[in-house]
Amino acid sequence: xxxxxxxxxxxxxxxxxxxxxxxxxxxxxxxxxxxxxxxxxxxxxxxxxxxxxxxxxxxxxxxxxxxxxxxxxxxxxxxxxxxxxxxxxxxxxxxxxxxxxxxxxxxxxxxxxxx
Amino acid sequence: xxxxxxxxxxxxxxxxxxxxxxxxxxxxxxxxxxxxxxxxxxxxxxxxxxxxxxxxxxxxxxxxxxxxxxxxxxxxxxxxxxxxxxxxxxxxxxxxxxxxxxxxxxxxxxxxxxx
Numbered sequence: 001x002x003x004x005x006x007x008x009x010x011x012x013x014x015x016x017x018x019x020x021x022x023x024x025x026x027x028x029x030x031x032x033x034x035x036x037x038x039x040x041x042x043x044x045x046x047x048x049x050x051x052x053x054x055x056x057x058x059x060x061x062x063x064x065x066x067x068x069x070x071x072x073x074x075x076x077x078x079x080x081x082x083x084x085x086x087x088x089x090x091x092x093x094x095x096x097x098x099x100x101x102x103x104x105x106x107x108x109x110x111x112x113x114x115x
Numbered sequence: 116x117x118x119x120x121x122x123x124x125x126x127x128x129x130x131x132x133x134x135x136x137x138x139x140x141x142x143x144x145x146x147x148x149x150x151x152x153x154x155x156x157x158x159x160x161x162x163x164x165x166x167x168x169x170x171x172x173x174x175x176x177x178x179x180x181x182x183x184x185x186x187x188x189x190x191x192x193x194x195x196x197x198x199x200x201x202x203x204x205x206x207x208x209x210x211x212x213x214x215x216x217x218x219x220x221x222x223x224x225x226x227x228x229x230x
Contacts, residue, residue, distance in 0.1 A: 034218060041223075042223055043119070043206060043223040043224055044206070044208075044221040046219075049218055097163075097171040098170065099170035100146060100163070100165055102148060102171065103148075103160075104160065105157035105158045107155075107156055108157050
């Protein structure tokens with residue numbers, strides 16, 4: 001089965017500083033990777049995905065992620081964090097099943113951006 | 116609205132009772148997924164439907180859990196003889212097809228509390 005790991009439970013940064021949320025993956029074959037964000041008492045919102053092509057993927061709200069095959073990583077980044085970016089972030093990988101696919105999620109990283 | 120709709124948003128029940136959670140996916144989405152999210156954890160896959168059939172139910176924890184999607188649209192997750200350990204947020208998601216490389220669209224979840 002495909003899986004992802006988020007090594008950090010929490011990330012704290014000051015507003016205006018760069019933000020990085022780490023994700024590593026373990027897959028057989030080519031990985032299809034996703035990032036989602038979850039605000040308090042809300043559902044998961046899609047940020048971006050890597051399917052193939054350019055290793056730098058740009059997504060919603062100024063976020064981007066870099067796919068690194070040699071390091072099996074897919075870290076989420078934002079050059080200048082905002083207080084409103086404080087949320088729970090999940091990395092996910094597409095996992096093939098008998099009749100299609102599902103997403104398998106990491107445990108999540110809580111991001112706190114202080115003013 | 117055009118998003119995934121889940122009802123109820125909150126459900127409090129007593130141990131041993133029966134519970135139904137409803138999901139109304141985005142119109143035209145043939146794939147529908149149920150996930151369970153416990154506090155401090157990532158979403159855990161339960162079951163997914165492609166059309167009316169359960170294409171993969173490998174994530175259902177035991178035979179107290181059952182889900183249906185009789186007309187290929189609305190789905191109901193059913194939990195019999197609820198236990199305190201069933202307390203969690205149950206998330207529903209849909210996508211165009213389960214073979215599509217696109218993202219899943221999530222509802223806001225149904226928070227189940229078993230007393």
